[in-house]
Amino acid sequence: MLRPVALLLSVISATSAFAVAQLDTSNQVIISVRDQKLVLMRNGSKVATYPISTSMFGLGDGWGRMTTPLGYLAVEKKIGDNVPVGAVFHKRRLTGEVLQPNAPGRDPITTRIIWLRGLEAQNAHAFQRCIYIHGTPEENKIGRPASYGCIRMKSKDVAELYDQVSLGAVVQIIPDRLPKMEKAKPRQEMSGGVVAVAANATPEPPTQITAATATKVTPQPPPRIAATTAAKVTPEPPPQISATALAMPPSSSLSVEQMRTAGALAGARQKAKLATNKRL
Numbered sequence: 001m002l003r004p005v006a007l008l009l010s011v012i013s014a015t016s017a018f019a020v021a022q023l024d025t026s027n028q029v030i031i032s033v034r035d036q037k038l039v040l041m042r043n044g045s046k047v048a049t050y051p052i053s054t055s056m057f058g059l060g061d062g063w064g065r066m067t068t069p070l071g072y073l074a075v076e077k078k079i080g081d082n083v084p085v086g087a088v089f090h091k092r093r094l095t096g097e098v099l100q101p102n103a104p105g106r107d108p109i110t111t112r113i114i115w116l117r118g119l120e121a122q123n124a125h126a127f128q129r130c131i132y133i134h135g136t137p138e139e140n141k142i143g144r145p146a147s148y149g150c151i152r153m154k155s156k157d158v159a160e161l162y163d164q165v166s167l168g169a170v171v172q173i174i175p176d177r178l179p180k181m182e183k184a185k186p187r188q189e190m191s192g193g194v195v196a197v198a199a200n201a202t203p204e205p206p207t208q209i210t211a212a213t214a215t216k217v218t219p220q221p222p223p224r225i226a227a228t229t230a231a232k233v234t235p236e237p238p239p240q241i242s243a244t245a246l247a248m249p250p251s252s253s254l255s256v257e258q259m260r261t262a263g264a265l266a267g268a269r270q271k272a273k274l275a276t277n278k279r280l
Helices: 005-011 155-164 187-201 206-217 222-233 238-247 256-279
Strands: 024-032 037-042 045-051 071-079 087-090 093-098 109-118 132-135 151-153 169-174
Touching (some): 037 155, 045 155, 109 155, 132 155, 151 155
Parallel strands (some): 024 169
Antiparallel strands (some): 024 037, 071 169, 087 109
16 A cells, blocks of 8 residues: 655664665655556656566565565665666676667666665665666566566666656555556646746736727827817807808807897998988
């Protein structure tokens, strides 16, 4: 049964000298013997899954048994920085050979070595037994038990895992199936998605919106509006209106004041005309 990493310190045995070093619980590797798979987790979320091979001789930590131990372990050493994929190790030293996947007749340790130390009584001999996570040229056997106690991986996969786990990373080997885990989204992809959504949903910048709105709905400047209005509705000067009123009857379009002025002028004109006729 999968136990939370938070309980790790309560189950570390007194025989584990590695407990003195600081464990990296942000990076965790879970290996399922049942599924023959390895999962890399970071901060509780799944980062990657790889096929692996555990021991063909079963499970346990007994001396000379060539079995795969169970429980909590940790990365004690990493060997193989920047060596070619397929490079061959013998007693943790490079031989100078580089093998292609499924090279016939060969079964050495290749590419990278991630050396594990047990953290519990049930796996206390793991470091002395040289239990590694390592590459193998027998990639056609990956996915089923085929090792002599170690956890085997394809060369390209172990090289990738090697770069992502640090010293002190917690490794848990379980007999059961892997638990269901939420897959972590790459930070850059997540950030891009957020930015893309924001770009689609955000309106035009406020300054542009204001300018556009002002162009469409803001009236003309007050001085210009006043000048235009005055030109249209201000009455004609009284002399011009008087002349028009004398020439034609008052128009219904004229204001009351215009009609009164026109009438008064017309009456005065008529009186003047009558007075002239009397003198003649």
